[in-house]
Amino acid sequence: MRAFISVDLEGLPYIVSREHLFVKGALYNEARKVATRIVRTVAEELHAQGFEEVVVADSHGPMVNVIPEEMPDFVSLVRGFPRPLSMVAFARGSDLAIFLGYHAKAGTSYATFDHTYSGATIDRITINGIEISECLMNAMLLGEWEVPVGLVAGDEALKKDLELLPWAEFVTLKRASGRYSAISPSLKKIEDELREKTRIVVEKLEKKELKPFTLERPVKVEVRFLNSAYAEVAELLPFVHRKSGKEVEFTAETMENAYKILEVLIFAAAGVSYITSR
Numbered sequence: 696m697r698a699f700i701s702v703d704l705e706g707l708p709y710i711v712s713r714e715h716l717f718v719k720g721a722l723y724n725e726a727r728k729v730a731t732r733i734v735r736t737v738a739e740e741l742h743a744q745g746f747e748e749v750v751v752a753d754s755h756g757p758m759v760n761v762i763p764e765e766m767p768d769f770v771s772l773v774r775g776f777p778r779p780l781s782m783v784a785f786a787r788g789s790d791l792a793i794f795l796g797y798h799a800k801a802g803t804s805y806a807t808f809d810h811t812y813s814g815a816t817i818d819r820i821t822i823n824g825i826e827i828s829e830c831l832m833n834a835m836l837l838g839e840w841e842v843p844v845g846l847v848a849g850d851e852a853l854k855k856d857l858e859l860l861p862w863a864e865f866v867t868l869k870r871a872s873g874r875y876s877a878i879s880p881s882l883k884k885i886e887d888e889l890r891e892k893t894r895i896v897v898e899k900l901e902k903k904e905l906k907p908f909t910l911e912r913p914v915k916v917e918v919r920f921l922n923s924a925y926a927e928v929a930e931l932l933p934f935v936h937r938k939s940g941k942e943v944e945f946t947a948e949t950m951e952n953a954y955k956i957l958e959v960l961i962f963a964a965a966g967v968s969y970i971t972s973r
């Protein structure tokens with residue numbers, strides 16, 4: 696069996712400062728160590744429960760946060776950005792998916808670093824009418840590949856999203872008092888809970904209690920950008936319809952196509968942001 700882990704930074708315990716989030720940030724090394732330890736804990740438990748291979752997709756920023764030499768030999772590490780299918784690259788064909796260090800969607804109160812894929816350009820994304828977080832969007836694509844999400848660990852403000860993934864377990868890694876402040880349990884307590892929930896999830900998988908999150912197709916996507924110039928560039932694609940100054944919508948045949956188109960729109964917006972800020 697193969698398990699897939701996607702790990703972000705903003706929902707990890709103790710990560711509250713922007714200095715944690717960039718390669719040259721003063722606290723970046725602290726974030727790397729926490730990410731590595733949390734991933735290793737879950738990967739080791741998965742291996743103990745019979746998974747021969749664990750694919751870990753390093754999914755924050757430059758996507759080179761997890762320290763490779765500290766990964767056990769059964770872990771394959773997906774690194775680097777930009778990359779196709781971003782946070783779920785190389786997940787296809789896995790039996791189980793786990794999200795670690797995930798955070799709430801843009802506009803959530805009392806949530807550390809609330810954002811949806813791109814804090815600099817995206818205000819809101821809905822897919823088939825569901826306002827998505829990164830957790831839900833990734834779960835939708837995994838669902839199309841018939842990979843169920845069994846465990847999510849991150850900011851407590853994200854837990855509400857699991858109403859749409861009722862079979863999944865949640866581990867709270869932090870409870871935010873604001874965008875840049877949170878309280879977290881000790882690493883020891885977190886690691887114990889992650890191991891316990893991982894065991895529960897593997898049992899659920901064996902009992903076929905985990906479900907892929909599937910959507911009706913075609914998939915309808917609406918995006919509200921933070922700036923009208925981003926919508927203007929998105930609208931250059933003939934299948935993208937401008938709804939208002941900052942909003943566009945499009946329809947895709949599959950969730951995989953929707954995901955790829957969203958990646959392009961976000962890269963295009965980042966390009967416009969770069970050009971216009973010089």
Ligand SMILES: [Zn+2]
Binds near residue numbers: 703704754755756
């Ligand atoms: Zn991130």
